[in-house]
Structure formats: C-alpha cells, structure tokens
Amino acid sequence: MSRVTEQYQRACQSLAGGVSSSTRLNRAVGHAMYFDRADGCRLEDLDSREYIDLCCSHGATLLGHGDARVRRAVEAALARGAACSYENEQTAELAELLCEVIPCLERVRFTGSGTEATMHCIRLARAFTGRGKLLKFEGNFHGYHDQVMFAIGTPADQLGSEEQPTAYPGSTGMTPGLQEQIIVVPYNHVDLLERAFQQHGHELAAVIGEPIYYNAGCILPNPEFMTALRELTRRYGVLLIFDEVLSAFRMGISGAQGYLGVTPDLCTLGKAVGGGYPLSVFGGRRDIMDRLMPIGDCQHSGTYNGHPVVVAAALAAIRAYREPGFYDHIHAVAELLFAGLTTLFAKHGINARVQGLGARFGVYFGIDREPRNYRDVVHHQRNQMLRFIKIAIEHGVYFHDYGGAACHHGFCAAMSIADTNEVLARLDKALAVFDL
Ligand SMILES: Cc1ncc(COP(=O)(O)O)c(C=O)c1O
Structure with missing residues (x-):
C-alpha cells in the first residue's frame, strides 16, 4: 500500500475526517495529500512522488516553499528567544511597512x-x-466565523432570485438569527447594489467584499461596480471593507486596492502577508482604528497576535515582494501559463476557460462566456474539473479541489519560465489521456 494511503487511513483513526481543516481533503483524489518535503515550486509526497505546486498552500506561499530569506528571518527570531505576547521592534517595523505599501492603511x-x-x-x-x-x-468568502458564513457555496437550486438571493448558511450550528443581519447582493450588479442601499443603506455598518473575486477562480469587478460601491458606501456612511486575504500581493505590492485604484475604509490581509506563516492583518483609517482598545472601546486581543516568528517571516516576505523585478516575473509566468493552458485545452478539444490575474487563476469547465459572478460559475462542469485535477495530479501537477462550486489555483514566484513550460508539458500528456 502507498504510504500516502496508509497515512490517511491512520489519520482517520484520531483526526476527525483525517484532516486538520475540512477543505484539506482533495475530493479529486479522495484523500488528503501528505507533502513531507517542499522546495520552491515543488512538493514531494510520502511516496517520493514529485509535483509542481499550483495550489501554493491555498495562496500562503507566494514566494515558494522554504524561501531562504524567510527561513533566515525565522531562525533569527527563534535565536532571540521568540518571546511572544509582548511587542518588539519588528512589530512596529512591519506595521510601518504595511502602512507604506497598502493604500488604505493608516493603522x-x-x-x-x-x-x-x-x-x-x-x-x-x-x-x-x-x-x-x-x-x-453572493459567493464571496470571508472566513469561517458565523457573521459571514452565508451565501458562500449556495447550491444552484437554493440561490433564490437575483433580486433577493438567499443568505444560505455555509454550515450547520450557526448562531440563530444572524441571517437577519446579512444582506446578500450578486457581485458586479450595480442596479441591485443601488436597490439594496435604498432599502438598507441607513442600517448597514459595512459592506465586505473581495475586490478581486479570487475565491471563484478569478472574477474581476466591473469599473462601474467598484465606482458605485465606493460612492454608495460614502453617501450612506457605510464602511467599505476590502477582504484582501487572498488578493493582497497577488498582482502588485499595493494589493487589489492599488491595482483597481479604489481605496476602502478598512481592509484585511492574510495568506501571503505572512510568507507561509500564520499572520493576518486588519487595518485602515486612523479614526476608525483608534476606536480599538486601549484608545477606544472596541476589543481586539489575542495571546498569539503578532508572534515574533511570524512577524519576522512577514517582514522578510514583504521585503522580497518589493525587490525589483518581482512582479515582472509574476506577470511573465502568468502570461505564459494562462495562454499555455488555454492553448492546451483547445488542442485537446476541452471546453475550459482560464481566467487569472497575477499569481492566481481559475479554470472553468463548460462555460462559454466570461463569468461575472457566482451565478455564472455555479453551473460549471464540476465533475469534469475533478477528473482534470485527478489526472493532473497523476502527471505531477498539483491542483487542489476545495469542494465548492469553483476553485482557485495559483503559482509562486519560485516558479521559473522553465518550470512553467514543464507544467504545460506534463499537462499536455495528462490531457492526452483525459476522459471527457
Ligand atoms: C478572501 C478570504 N477571506 C478570508 C479567508 C479565511 O482565511 P483563513 O483560512 O486564514 O481563516 C479566506 C480563506 O481562504 C479568503 O480567501
């Protein structure tokens, strides 16, 4: 028996479902993956099979695995004792750096x-x-707490009308009554956004959204939609929160807000901000952030917040993103990869659409026009996608399936042009045996 299968069966005896995170099961292969070693854009599983990684830790490892700059910073923090739950010089240094590069951040x-x-x-x-x-x-994802786990992976037959999408719960066990606090609007729909503001504008604390809708692969906002969103939130005194957990640093150092030229009041950062280590950030306008204790009356605390090892990793990672040529390389790989995949699908007679920006992208099976929102992607050919992911994995290219309607994929900066051509060559072989 393979060591991967053996390990999965063993884990299922003590770890609920065999995983530490429900979406870690890759449904395309029917088990979790066990990558014991990783270097740059390559992963090695317990059976010593090698893969080029097009998941990249769900977006956390934008630099690639085991980046030497991050490792040195982490080792130095460990050598200093890593006293956690206190502040140190690097916490302020990282805060300053973030306020310098991300437009909305003052605190x-x-x-x-x-x-x-x-x-x-x-x-x-x-x-x-x-x-x-x-x-x-509708469809935008903002994490696993009860406030936002609505309308994230709504089944096609439960969507409701476009005018009144259902706030379909993403889990059982959620606090009763929270649904009444949520207004759901389809992405990229200016008329319905205006209507929602006319009806609820004065009751809304905030609008939270993905400025680039990467959780559905890669859906870009229409310029009119972004303009209306910024204008309506200002007019009604509603705070605009860009959830940049997935989008930040993906296509440029200033995140989606810099790319789009739209500055929200608050934003969140995660994944790539920590260079592969568990750090996330929220921040924005100083007058809003000053509402937090100890200045104001709103609580935010946590024993492990700003852990020195993680802060050191983030500083090293963001400095690496700022190095000259970093994003030129990301865009060169993106261009080659997205065009190459499109050509491969056409060559093998597969109706699949590739959409990406910077280091992340989506592949939509059986969809003929550019998807603009969740309703456009919910009908894609999920089973065909699962078969594609399985065959890609068998040929040494790792894609992850998240279990939802659409998936997001991505590459890291350690992936060279030669690696990209190798991905395309491996997938060419995979598609030759792909059963439509
Ligand atoms: C846009 C967005 N927000 C929030 C989250 C939740 O982040 P985490 O998994 O680190 O809790 C994710 C995770 O995929 C995300 O993509």
Whole structure:
C-alpha cells in the first residue's frame, strides 16, 4: 500500500475526517495529500512522488516553499528567544511597512488567520458606525466565523432570485438569527447594489467584499461596480471593507486596492502577508482604528497576535515582494501559463476557460462566456474539473479541489519560465489521456 494511503487511513483513526481543516481533503483524489518535503515550486509526497505546486498552500506561499530569506528571518527570531505576547521592534517595523505599501492603511492590527481578521474588522465597523447590518456579495468568502458564513457555496437550486438571493448558511450550528443581519447582493450588479442601499443603506455598518473575486477562480469587478460601491458606501456612511486575504500581493505590492485604484475604509490581509506563516492583518483609517482598545472601546486581543516568528517571516516576505523585478516575473509566468493552458485545452478539444490575474487563476469547465459572478460559475462542469485535477495530479501537477462550486489555483514566484513550460508539458500528456 502507498504510504500516502496508509497515512490517511491512520489519520482517520484520531483526526476527525483525517484532516486538520475540512477543505484539506482533495475530493479529486479522495484523500488528503501528505507533502513531507517542499522546495520552491515543488512538493514531494510520502511516496517520493514529485509535483509542481499550483495550489501554493491555498495562496500562503507566494514566494515558494522554504524561501531562504524567510527561513533566515525565522531562525533569527527563534535565536532571540521568540518571546511572544509582548511587542518588539519588528512589530512596529512591519506595521510601518504595511502602512507604506497598502493604500488604505493608516493603522494596523495583527491577528492569526483570515477568519480572525474579518471577524475583528466587522466588530470594529459595527462599533464605529453604531449599526448592525452587513452587506456581502453572493459567493464571496470571508472566513469561517458565523457573521459571514452565508451565501458562500449556495447550491444552484437554493440561490433564490437575483433580486433577493438567499443568505444560505455555509454550515450547520450557526448562531440563530444572524441571517437577519446579512444582506446578500450578486457581485458586479450595480442596479441591485443601488436597490439594496435604498432599502438598507441607513442600517448597514459595512459592506465586505473581495475586490478581486479570487475565491471563484478569478472574477474581476466591473469599473462601474467598484465606482458605485465606493460612492454608495460614502453617501450612506457605510464602511467599505476590502477582504484582501487572498488578493493582497497577488498582482502588485499595493494589493487589489492599488491595482483597481479604489481605496476602502478598512481592509484585511492574510495568506501571503505572512510568507507561509500564520499572520493576518486588519487595518485602515486612523479614526476608525483608534476606536480599538486601549484608545477606544472596541476589543481586539489575542495571546498569539503578532508572534515574533511570524512577524519576522512577514517582514522578510514583504521585503522580497518589493525587490525589483518581482512582479515582472509574476506577470511573465502568468502570461505564459494562462495562454499555455488555454492553448492546451483547445488542442485537446476541452471546453475550459482560464481566467487569472497575477499569481492566481481559475479554470472553468463548460462555460462559454466570461463569468461575472457566482451565478455564472455555479453551473460549471464540476465533475469534469475533478477528473482534470485527478489526472493532473497523476502527471505531477498539483491542483487542489476545495469542494465548492469553483476553485482557485495559483503559482509562486519560485516558479521559473522553465518550470512553467514543464507544467504545460506534463499537462499536455495528462490531457492526452483525459476522459471527457
Ligand atoms: C478572501 C478570504 N477571506 C478570508 C479567508 C479565511 O482565511 P483563513 O483560512 O486564514 O481563516 C479566506 C480563506 O481562504 C479568503 O480567501
């Protein structure tokens, strides 16, 4: 028996479902993956099979695995004793760096995960505005806490009308009554956004949204939609929160907000911000952030917030993102990879659409036009996608399936042009045996 299968069976005896995170099961292969060694863009599993990684720790390892700059910074922090739950020089250094590179940031706070960042950010928005309701976009994902686990992977037959999408719960066990605090609007729909503001604008504390909707692969916002969003939130005194947990640093150092030229009031950062270590950030306008204790009355605390090892890793990672040529390389790989995949699908007669920006992308099977929102992607050919992922994995290219409607994939900066060509060559072989 393979060591991977053996390990999965063993884990299932003590770890619920065999995993530490439910979406870690890759449904395309029917088990979790066990990558014991990793270097740059390559992973090696327990059976010594090698893969080029197009998941990249769900977006956390933008530099690649085992980056030497991050490792040195982590080792130096460990050597200094890594006294946690106190402040140190690097906490302020990292805060300054983030305020310098991300447009909306005047003040920041550190927490551990994307989930915590959105949770605290929403509490702060409610404290600042004195209002309770939250508007979110259908399908956008903001973490696993009860406030936002609505309308994230709604089954096609439960969507409701476009005018009134259901706030379909993403889990059982959620606090009763929270649904009433959520207004759901389809992404990229200016008319319905205006209508929602006419009806609920004065009750809303905040709008939270993905400025680039990467959780559905890669869906870009229409310029009119972004303009309306910024204008309506200002007019109604509603805070605009960009959830940049997945988008930050992906296509440029200033995140999606810099790329789009739209500055929110608050934003959250996660994944790539920690260079592969568990750091997340929320921050924004100084007058709002000053509402946090100990200045104000809104609580945000945590024993492991701003852990010295993680802060050191983040400093090293963001400095690496700022090195000359970093994003030129990301965009060169993106261009080659996305065009190459599109050509391969056409060559093998597969109706699949590749959409990406910077280091992350989506592949949509059986969709003929550019998807603009969740409703456009929910009908993609999920079973075909699973077969593709399985065959890609068998040929040494790792894609992850998240179990939802669409998936996001990505590459790291350690992936060279030669590695990219190798990905395309491996997938060419895989698609030759792909059963439509
Ligand atoms: C946009 C967005 N927000 C929040 C989260 C939650 O982050 P975490 O998994 O670190 O809790 C994710 C995770 O995928 C995300 O993509």
